[in-house]
Amino acid sequence: MDINIENRTITIDGLDINYYRAGHGEPLVVIHGGGGDARTWWKNIRELADKYTVYAPDLPGYGGSEPLDGRYYIPELSDFIGKFTASLGLEKFYLIGHSLGGGIALNYALESPQKIKKLVLVSSLCLGREIAFWVRLFSLPALVKSVGMMFVGILKGLNWLARHLNPAAYIMPLSPASVAVGGNITTFRQQTLVLDDRLPEINMPTLLVWGSRDPIVPVKQAYRAAAAIPDCRVKVFEKRGHNVHRDELQAFSRLITGFLG
Numbered sequence: 001m002d003i004n005i006e007n008r009t010i011t012i013d014g015l016d017i018n019y020y021r022a023g024h025g026e027p028l029v030v031i032h033g034g035g036g037d038a039r040t041w042w043k044n045i046r047e048l049a050d051k052y053t054v055y056a057p058d059l060p061g062y063g064g065s066e067p068l069d070g071r072y073y074i075p076e077l078s079d080f081i082g083k084f085t086a087s088l089g090l091e092k093f094y095l096i097g098h099s100l101g102g103g104i105a106l107n108y109a110l111e112s113p114q115k116i117k118k119l120v121l122v123s124s125l126c127l128g129r130e131i132a133f134w135v136r137l138f139s140l141p142a143l144v145k146s147v148g149m150m151f152v153g154i155l156k157g158l159n160w161l162a163r164h165l166n167p168a169a170y171i172m173p174l175s176p177a178s179v180a181v182g183g184n185i186t187t188f189r190q191q192t193l194v195l196d197d198r199l200p201e202i203n204m205p206t207l208l209v210w211g212s213r214d215p216i217v218p219v220k221q222a223y224r225a226a227a228a229i230p231d232c233r234v235k236v237f238e239k240r241g242h243n244v245h246r247d248e249l250q251a252f253s254r255l256i257t258g259f260l261g
Helices: 038-048 074-087 100-111 133-137 141-157 159-163 176-185 196-201 220-228 249-260
Strands: 006-012 015-022 026-031 052-057 093-098 116-122 206-211 232-237
Touching: 006 074, 015 038, 026 038, 026 074, 026 100, 038 052, 038 249, 052 074, 074 100, 093 100, 100 116, 116 249, 196 220, 206 220, 206 249, 220 232, 232 249
Parallel strands: 026 052, 026 093, 093 116, 116 206, 206 232
Antiparallel strands: 006 015, 015 052
């Protein structure tokens, strides 16, 4: 089946927000991680759009969406998801989040459980204190400021290149927004927003998906979380890392459709 992925824009709180929409069926919202934008889910969108109407926004400051002036905290980004889905008229939907997007999805599901039919967290933040050293480096204010300025210059220099690349293939590894997020979600020692004490409150069916060799968020956090969430399944892909949705595209798609139904 040939899936047409539509690139659309919506205005939320005065910001132009870029998002992708594809497919037919029940609504499925996908939140990307902090190291890319919605295009990191491009192939997954094609797979999942066979069965669902998939909505994949670029978070503010990522991809084609306007930034939030540095207010890159998970509760603010969770509020954004609420406004985004309300603007689209989505009353109840499936929700998937990867990495930073997982933390956002988890926070949103705890604050607005009536909106979520089923929840999928992929290599998610906010489930434990441990996180990779390089992410913690971005908690240092001087480093965040200097690296942020550097990437603003790089992004400006890449404008021409970006216009001439296929958006499905072009993934910027870091942006000023992702640098700001790094400084706001961690200290030099650990993650700062951990929601493990609230996991028993999750009242929707939940699936945790991980790679056994995740170098950013250790897989033990998935097992700990699964023991605390009332209705929870865990799938760990052996010898895989932080991006199992891309590394195991077909198996991941079968897993998701089997879980969501």
